[in-house]
Amino acid sequence: MEIRVHLCREPPVYTAADEVSGHVILTTETQADISAVSVKLAGVATTGLLSGKLLETHQIVNIREQLFPPSNCASAFSSRSATVPAGRHVFPFSIKFPQATQCSKTPFQGNEQRSSTGASRKTHHLLRKLPPSTGNSSSPEEIRYVVEASVRQDGIIRTTKKATRDIHFQLTSILVPPLHAQVIHTQTQRITCSAGANSTFLSPPITCEVQAKLLNGPFLVTGQPIPLSVDVLNMNLESSTGTDPRQAHVPVPIPITLHDFQTMLIETTETRARGAVDSQTRFWVVQTMANLRHPFVAAAGNGGAGWNGASALMLDRSLWAQYCISSSLTPTFETCNISRSYKLEVRLGIGFGGNNVRIVEFQFPIQVVSLAGPRVETKSGSEASAEFEEPAPAYYEKEAFAKELEFGL
DSSP states (O other): OEEEEEESBSSOEEOTTOEEEEEEEEEESSOEEEEEEEEEEEEEEEEEETTTTEEEEEEEEEEEEEEESOTTTGGGOOSSOEEEOSEEEEEEEEEEOOSSOOGGGSOOGGGEEEOTTOOEEEOOOOOOOOOOOEEOTTSSEEEEEEEEEEEEEESSSOEEEEEEEEEEEOOOOOOOSOGGGSOOEEEEEEEEEOOOTTOSSOSSOEEEEEEEEETTTTEEETTSBOOEEEEEEESOGGGSEEEOTTSTTOEEEOOEEEEEEEEEEEEEEEEEETTEEEEEEEEEEEEEEOSOOEEOEEOTTSTTOOGGGOSEEEOOGGGTTTOBOOTTSOOOEEOSSEEEEEEEEEEEEEEESTTOEEEEEEEEEEEEEOOSOOEEEOTTSOEEETTOBOOOOSOOHHHHHHHHHHTTO
16 A cells, blocks of 8 residues: 655645645555545644753644545444555545644643653743744754645554655745835944044044934845945034145045945844753845945935035945845744744945045844745756646545445445
């Protein structure tokens, strides 16, 4: 007897709005006594710390569907099993993802912890959105989703055969457009730039504020550029000119330019297992540029005046508009024993005339979200849509059994 799981969607990439549809295909060389055929959609979040000595597992999804005997025909079966002939038998199924984790109401062996004294204590559970697939069996954390088919066979030897297919779950969010209606997140740093030993500028020193804004609030969307705005607010306009030594008392405008620019995401994954906590940090550089000497320009509302008459200067956003957040990033999530969070670091090297460069850094706590439908990379390197549906096998065993019972065959 051979059992396998056929999924209608290939590659098997799903979101919370999808149904996992497919068929359990049973192939027998001889007739067999079958008492039950079922399929289960399961999701498990596993953490392991101290080289696997501390393990904690949460059954975040556990939905089972009985395929045979059909629930609406179960009373018609007088015996505990049915004899199926040799050949291929196909049982269709369709299971929807739950809208939240189920570990708080699912009895599961990993949901309890035992201390060194053997005493049992309940695991802490969180009711959250389903987390995305992440990690693997060799990493400290793993979130895995599977479709498992089971066939219970009666006879001289009672056995249960199983087949499993891994599926990939993507966490998507719904943000009501327009995104720019979100509260703007702003950070400001005050800097003072004095004249160097050989500088002909910045006498007296210039003091200003550098302001970085996230225009979509705390949200960064995978596959889209960072909605960033950078402004320089001049706090002492009367000091914002230098003196040309060749022309006494003739003010010279001080050019303010962007020399260096870098945006980077700091990813922190926190894992918890039996009271122990560990965190891992990864860095994702979105964009880095050096030796730009890109000028700040007068911000809108300054009447088109040159920078020397402007109270605010800004950077052209086209500098970073073509660099997008990687679509391969796992969105921000939190579940019982695993959480993933992000910070955005913006690093600016601002020049005040000549080689007077000041480094300014900002860090924003942000949420990485995915809005697009699931996209996967094929072996050829191109992107393929996960909406492709494979044709179903021709014979539906569950429907055939129901019709036979209906007509008394």
